[in-house]
Amino acid sequence: xxxxxxxxxxxLIVSITINAQDEAPVDVVSGKVLNAATxxxxxxxxxxxxxxxxxxxxxxxxxxxxxxxxNDTLYFSYIGYKPLxxxxxxxxxxxxxxxxxxxxxxxxxxxxxxxxxxLTGYLEIDAKKIPVYNNYRYSISGLxxxxxxxxxxxxxVNKVLGAxxxxxxxxxxMFSKRSKxxxxxxxxxxxxxxxxxxxxxxxxxxxxxxxxxERMDIDEILRNCNYSAxxxxxANDLQILDAISECYEEYKILERK
Numbered sequence: 001x002x003x004x005x006x007x008x009x010x011x012l013i014v015s016i017t018i019n020a021q022d023e024a025p026v027d028v029v030s031g032k033v034l035n036a037a038t039x040x041x042x043x044x045x046x047x048x049x050x051x052x053x054x055x056x057x058x059x060x061x062x063x064x065x066x067x068x069x070x071n072d073t074l075y076f077s078y079i080g081y082k083p084l085x086x087x088x089x090x091x092x093x094x095x096x097x098x099x100x101x102x103x104x105x106x107x108x109x110x111x112x113x114x115x116x117x118x119l120t121g122y123l124e125i126d127a128k129k130i131p132v133y134n135n136y137r138y139s140i141s142g143l144x145x146x147x148x149x150x151x152x153x154x155x156x157v158n159k160v161l162g163a164x165x166x167x168x169x170x171x172x173x174m175f176s177k178r179s180k181x182x183x184x185x186x187x188x189x190x191x192x193x194x195x196x197x198x199x200x201x202x203x204x205x206x207x208x209x210x211x212x213x214e215r216m217d218i219d220e221i222l223r224n225c226n227y228s229a230x231x232x233x234x235a236n237d238l239q240i241l242d243a244i245s246e247c248y249e250e251y252k253i254l255e256r257k
Contacts, residue, residue, distance in 0.1 A: 036101035055193035
């Protein structure tokens with residue numbers, strides 16, 4: 001009886017300690033983002049707290065502030081600069097502002113081939129010359145969103161149904177192993193700063209950091225969720241986020257059923 005009582009108090013103390021750590025107050029950290037070579041202040045740098053799923057941008061003076069706890073990871077991204085991941089430390093919270101220096105990337109422009117479209121000036125004729133991407137989406141009764149079938153061939157609908165109601169092993173492995181990261185999707189979609197950031201990006205870098213996946217994994221998720229090659233190639237990061245979120249939510253519903 002005595003040993004059981006001791007064991008009970010040990011478990012109680014451990015539980016209280018864990019809860020106290022989980023409920024640690026969220027502070028606000030601040031700093032200034034500069035060009036590493038010139039110390040030029042960088043405006044509109046996007047900062048995302050990967051742990052708390054919140055975002056902000058720097059002002060004209062390069063200053064920012066964002067809610068964070070010790071050991072949270074902040075992700076800094078800016079067009080033409082190498083992204084940074086920085087861990088929040090006790091000293092940062094205790095002493096305040098820090099200077100974050102970002103390094104410019106050397107960008108080598110590849111040869112771009114532009115397909116010429118000869119226009120005649122007659123709307124009826126020119127409209128037929130403009131390329132059209134024939135991707136169609138099919139809706140299924142009982143589900144809120146549609147799915148891309150790629151074309152209107154007879155097998156397209158069957159392909160969609162098969163993809164949804166027989167989830168691939170890849171999706172099971174991907175979603176089950178990264179359920180913690182994928183649960184962040186709802187918070188990510190509600191944060192205006194993150195949505196504004198992703199709406200202007202097409203490189204998948206911020207999504208990769210938020211979801212802890214590689215670029216090829218994102219493409220593979222979308223393929224298994226039956227999104228077309230054109231969507232995967234041309235959609236912005238916000239559209240990709242929404243697509244993965246829809247697929248994950250519906251996958252969970254189907255798994256429960």
